[in-house]
Amino acid sequence: MRRAISRILDNIGSISLALVLAVTIWVVALYQENPPVIGVFEGIPIEVLNVPEGMIILGGVEKEAKVEVRAPRRSWEKLRSNKFLASVDLSGMSAGMHDVEVQVTCSDKDVEILNVEPSEMSIRLEEFKEREMDVEVRTVGRPAVGYLSKEPVAIPSNVMVSGPSSLVDKVAMVVAQVNLRDARRDVRRYVSLFPKNAKGDLIKGIELNPSTVEVRVPVEQKIGYKEVSVRAILSGTEAPGYWISDISVEPSTVTVKGSPEAISEMGGYLETVPLDISGASSDVVEKVALVAPEGISILWEGGVLVKVIITPEFGGKTVQRGLSVQGLSSGLSARLSPEVVDVILSGPLPKLEALKPEDVKVVLDLFGLKQGVHKVKPTAIVPEGITVKSILPERIEVEITTSPTPTPEATETPTPTPLPPTPTPTPTPQIPPKCPNPKARITYPTVNAILIGKVEILGSANIEGFDYYKFEFKREGALEWSFLERFEEPVEDGVLGVWDTSLLQSGVYLFRLVVVDTSGNYPEPCEVRVIVRR
Numbered sequence: 001m002r003r004a005i006s007r008i009l010d011n012i013g014s015i016s017l018a019l020v021l022a023v024t025i026w027v028v029a030l031y032q033e034n035p036p037v038i039g040v041f042e043g044i045p046i047e048v049l050n051v052p053e054g055m056i057i058l059g060g061v062e063k064e065a066k067v068e069v070r071a072p073r074r075s076w077e078k079l080r081s082n083k084f085l086a087s088v089d090l091s092g093m094s095a096g097m098h099d100v101e102v103q104v105t106c107s108d109k110d111v112e113i114l115n116v117e118p119s120e121m122s123i124r125l126e127e128f129k130e131r132e133m134d135v136e137v138r139t140v141g142r143p144a145v146g147y148l149s150k151e152p153v154a155i156p157s158n159v160m161v162s163g164p165s166s167l168v169d170k171v172a173m174v175v176a177q178v179n180l181r182d183a184r185r186d187v188r189r190y191v192s193l194f195p196k197n198a199k200g201d202l203i204k205g206i207e208l209n210p211s212t213v214e215v216r217v218p219v220e221q222k223i224g225y226k227e228v229s230v231r232a233i234l235s236g237t238e239a240p241g242y243w244i245s246d247i248s249v250e251p252s253t254v255t256v257k258g259s260p261e262a263i264s265e266m267g268g269y270l271e272t273v274p275l276d277i278s279g280a281s282s283d284v285v286e287k288v289a290l291v292a293p294e295g296i297s298i299l300w301e302g303g304v305l306v307k308v309i310i311t312p313e314f315g316g317k318t319v320q321r322g323l324s325v326q327g328l329s330s331g332l333s334a335r336l337s338p339e340v341v342d343v344i345l346s347g348p349l350p351k352l353e354a355l356k357p358e359d360v361k362v363v364l365d366l367f368g369l370k371q372g373v374h375k376v377k378p379t380a381i382v383p384e385g386i387t388v389k390s391i392l393p394e395r396i397e398v399e400i401t402t403s404p405t406p407t408p409e410a411t412e413t414p415t416p417t418p419l420p421p422t423p424t425p426t427p428t429p430q431i432p433p434k435c436p437n438p439k440a441r442i443t444y445p446t447v448n449a450i451l452i453g454k455v456e457i458l459g460s461a462n463i464e465g466f467d468y469y470k471f472e473f474k475r476e477g478a479l480e481w482s483f484l485e486r487f488e489e490p491v492e493d494g495v496l497g498v499w500d501t502s503l504l505q506s507g508v509y510l511f512r513l514v515v516v517d518t519s520g521n522y523p524e525p526c527e528v529r530v531i532v533r534r
Contacts, residue, residue: 037070062121064086136176150219189524224257238277283310321380433447461487461491463517471483471484472484
């Protein structure tokens with residue numbers, strides 16, 4: 001028995017050594033198969049936890065953390081930023097400045113956190129405070145000449161100011177600012193609010209509820225003043241073959257002043273002195289004076305700019321022309337069927353009336369064609385400004401042979417020299433309407449767009465508290481708007497409706513979109529000037 005025990009004791013050292021060697025070999029093999037990897041993950045969001053009740057953080061805090069980790073290769077290959085959670089815990093903290101440790105954990109238990117940046121954050125806690133304050137409306141700019149503004153009103157008239165107590169205590173006023181420049185009617189606009197101190201400086205870090213209000217400013221015309229349209233008076237007649245496609249006046253309205261009796265007796269417009277357009281074949285642009293009735297003063301100096309657009313009348317014309325052959329190889333002759341074609345043209349009447357038959361050349365290009373029968377499309381060369389609508393027939397049968405045909409002796413037709421190419425005109429830029437509110441805007445038609453027949457009106461009508469929107473229009477210079485149609489559903493960047501302009505006389509019109517909320521109020525309408533053609 002003693003011998004057995006002795007043998008076991010003698011072998012303990014060998015057994016221990018063998019065990020250590022086995023473990024070492026296993027660890028080395030495991031390390032080689034799944035070695036650790038050290039790396040960095042950035043952009044891990046830092047969450048602020050357990051902000052004490054009645055407290056608020058003053059100033060900014062770090063938003064993201066950078067973490068250095070060690071992980072087995074297998075874990076590293078699957079590791080992503082969303083497996084980390086970075087946070088700071090503010091439990092039990094009082095008002096004041098605190099240095100708080102940034103704690104990072106990982107959902108993979110095999111991942112070891114080596115380093116965190118930042119390792120701690122400086123956070124200042126303050127008592128949360130809120131108080132109700134009146135809205136102070138400030139106006140900038142002045143109404144149009146002859147108009148005055150009344151006391152502005154904010155709806156709602158007060159707001160809740162909240163945030164860190166030290167900042168809330170500095171708020172001396174909550175300001176809403178509205179521009180009255182050139183206003184001729186009541187102003188109704190939604191504007192943002194701004195918290196300011198006693199010096200008028202903006203205070204950041206404050207929350208306002210609501211953050212916007214509607215401001216209403218009554219605007220009235222002064223007694224003895226009146227806004228009237230301007231009517232351009234023309235004399236003479238444009239050149240034959242031309243017509244007046246548009247007349248514009250800038251400004252289109254002016255303000256006049258006079259006694260109440262004189263104002264009441266005058267009409268709703270002033271006329272210009274006659275502008276002579278006799279024989280005009282191009283646009284006439286001239287500054288002319290206004291004619292005022294007795295006892296009326298015009299509060300506008302320098303006259304008005306009248307622009308008369310003179311456009312050539314378009315028509316059509318058909319001419320018959322023989323064919324000129326070019327490109328036929330030497331030793332070959334061609335028989336054409338037919339030898340004469342009809343060329344249908346369109347363009348300004350003055351140019352069509354002055355057009356001579358020899359001004360139109362019709363060419364058949366036979367370059368590279370060999371003996372046989374071919375169908376060739378002719379090409380017409382015409383003066384600049386004339387358009388070829390079609391050539392009849394569209395294709396000419398050409399029989400090419402080596403023997404002369406029994407036709408009169410052919411004379412060599414000179415190869416026509418092509419006219420220099422007409423430069424491509426630069427497209428007129430489309431000017432979008434000026435719409436103060438992006439939620440009540442027209443994107444088409446654009447300013448001075450030419451409208452024919454039924455036109456889709458594009459844009460948005462989706463203001464806060466939407467109730468309905470409507471279309472209105474009037475001829476330029478008219479004082480009253482005409483109701484067109486009402487719509488009950490809001491629209492965001494889509495088709496607002498269809499305007500059938502075929503019911504109107506040709507001329508210049510103003511079109512507007514009015515979007516109304518549930519309280520019956522509306523932001524400043526979006527207006528666009530358009531040209532209607534029949």
